[in-house]
Amino acid sequence: MDDMMTITFLGTGTSQGIPVIGSNHPVCLSKDSRDKRLRVSVLVSWNEYNFVIDCGPDFRQQMLTNSVSSLDGILFTHEHADHTAGIDDIRPFFFRQGDIPIFAHKRVIDSLKRRFDYIFADENRYPGAPAVQVNEVFKDTPFEAGEMDVVPIEAFHNRLQVFGYRIGDFVYLTDVKRVEEDQVQKIMGAKVLVVNALREEPHHSHFNLEEAVEFAEMIGADKTYFTHISHLLGFHEEVEKKLPDNVHLAYDNLKLNIPIS
Numbered sequence: 001m002d003d004m005m006t007i008t009f010l011g012t013g014t015s016q017g018i019p020v021i022g023s024n025h026p027v028c029l030s031k032d033s034r035d036k037r038l039r040v041s042v043l044v045s046w047n048e049y050n051f052v053i054d055c056g057p058d059f060r061q062q063m064l065t066n067s068v069s070s071l072d073g074i075l076f077t078h079e080h081a082d083h084t085a086g087i088d089d090i091r092p093f094f095f096r097q098g099d100i101p102i103f104a105h106k107r108v109i110d111s112l113k114r115r116f117d118y119i120f121a122d123e124n125r126y127p128g129a130p131a132v133q134v135n136e137v138f139k140d141t142p143f144e145a146g147e148m149d150v151v152p153i154e155a156f157h158n159r160l161q162v163f164g165y166r167i168g169d170f171v172y173l174t175d176v177k178r179v180e181e182d183q184v185q186k187i188m189g190a191k192v193l194v195v196n197a198l199r200e201e202p203h204h205s206h207f208n209l210e211e212a213v214e215f216a217e218m219i220g221a222d223k224t225y226f227t228h229i230s231h232l233l234g235f236h237e238e239v240e241k242k243l244p245d246n247v248h249l250a251y252d253n254l255k256l257n258i259p260i261s
């Protein structure tokens with residue numbers, strides 16, 4: 001059998017998660033576990049390597065739920081808090097393994113340095129503070145992670161540049177409203193596409209459901225999964241019924257296996 005890459009959806013919710021604190025919206029009160037969505041992140045594992053894409057405020061809980069005991073790096077899409085606020089919780093990995101590699105656009109690294117200055121400090125380090133090994137990501141320069149090539153894909157979240165990533169036949173894009181043609185070419189031929197679908201109403205910086213379905217059909221991956229979902233999109237079970245055959249809503253703790261060719 002071929003080597004496999006395993007994708008675990010750690011969180012599939014938009015920035016507030018589902019349920020939203022204090023909300024009486026029916027989706028926030030749903031008893032269906034697929035309607036409970038932590039902040040968006042995925043674990044990508046192969047040959048004993050574990051990488052996460054983003055580490056939002058639910059990172060600790062996500063690592064515990066999935067019994068992740070080692071971490072080879074974090075690939076960041078962008079600096080918004082729902083994608084970065086859990087970085088302090090790399091501490092248990094840091095204590096066991098040393099500096100944790102992070103991969104991000106320079107702007108994102110600069111933002112993390114301002115907001116988590118103690119992680120990046122060279123002198124007078126607080127005992128117990130974690131440390132990272134910084135890797136800058138450039139739009140058209142693939143890089144190596146865990147002996148695999150990772151292809152950065154540039155997209156736009158309203159006017160903010162974000163990175164998605166292609167690892168083998170897996171493509172992960174979130175917080176996307178627009179992808180330019182030259183970057184679309186990097187996605188073509190992927191077997192599994194993950195992309196954001198916020199809600200039915202249009203939004204200035206995210207694909208709504210219709211835009212996400214159009215994008216999925218344009219790419220034509222074997223399977224497409226939607227993530228970064230708002231409670232306003234509706235109940236998982238009902239939305240799922242409206243989607244084309246090879247397009248699904250992701251849900252927390254869903255796992256996919258993709259052959260590594």
Ligand SMILES: [Zn+2]
Nearest residue numbers: 015080082175
């Ligand atoms: Zn987000």
